[in-house]
Amino acid sequence: MRIVLLGAPGCGKGTQGAHLAHDYRIPRLSTGDALRAAVAAKSVLGLRAKAAMDAGQLVSDEIVTGLVEERLAAADTANGFILDGFPRNESQARTLDAMLVHLGRAPIDHAVHLRVDEAELIERLQSRGRVEGRADDNVETIRSRLEVYRNQTQPLLDYYAQQHKLLSFEGVGDVLQIRNRLIEALGASRAESASI
Ligand code: AMP
Numbered sequence: 001m002r003i004v005l006l007g008a009p010g011c012g013k014g015t016q017g018a019h020l021a022h023d024y025r026i027p028r029l030s031t032g033d034a035l036r037a038a039v040a041a042k043s044v045l046g047l048r049a050k051a052a053m054d055a056g057q058l059v060s061d062e063i064v065t066g067l068v069e070e071r072l073a074a075a076d077t078a079n080g081f082i083l084d085g086f087p088r089n090e091s092q093a094r095t096l097d098a099m100l101v102h103l104g105r106a107p108i109d110h111a112v113h114l115r116v117d118e119a120e121l122i123e124r125l126q127s128r129g130r131v132e133g134r135a136d137d138n139v140e141t142i143r144s145r146l147e148v149y150r151n152q153t154q155p156l157l158d159y160y161a162q163q164h165k166l167l168s169f170e171g172v173g174d175v176l177q178i179r180n181r182l183i184e185a186l187g188a189s190r191a192e193s194a195s196i
Contacts, residue, residue, distance in 0.1 A: 056144030114171030
């Protein structure tokens with residue numbers, strides 16, 4: 001199963017991505033986690049990415065697609081993967097499709113979208129900022145990230161809908177209930193494609 005997770009910052013991609021990775025026994029690849037690790041390690045890549053991350057803007061396509069390509073070329077993603085936080089714009093989505101062809105991998109099966117309204121997102125991100133101390137979970141940066149999401153990432157919903165790959169879910173409520181809805185929908189669509 002090759003899944004892309006879509007949704008605004010704070011919608012629960014990380015939490016649900018971890019559940020799906022566990023349930024399907026496939027790796028979850030989070031570009032945000034990989035970039036934060038690079039920043040913490042003060043690597044050249046981390047130093048290049050830091051300013052954009054602190055400002056709540058996107059890091060360059062070149063940096064993130066390099067990270068993703070390295071992971072998708074590795075053996076542990078051969079049977080599937082969950083991409084959390086990538087693609088973030090249409091250029092990255094096209095690069096991802098081309099990358100899978102180039103690596104001899106099957107295409108993305110589903111884009112899973114979690115819907116959460118903005119007031120709830122802001123509240124969640126502020127509380128995560130207090131608990132986890134993430135540098136970009138402060139009010140000003142949260143607003144930039146939500147704007148970047150609306151302008152650059154939200155159009156991907158159409159991109160995947162046109163490919164008939166979009167599955168959209170209400171992202172508010174009990175975490176395990178949301179997980180169960182995802183698993184059910186993914187299982188149903190798998191059974192449907194197997195019977196065609
Ligand atoms: P996340 O943890 O997914 O919210 O990502 C945290 C930050 O990392 C984002 O606000 C961006 O600055 C950067 N980032 C993560 N994924 C990407 C991506 N696919 N393209 C560009 N920047 C990204």
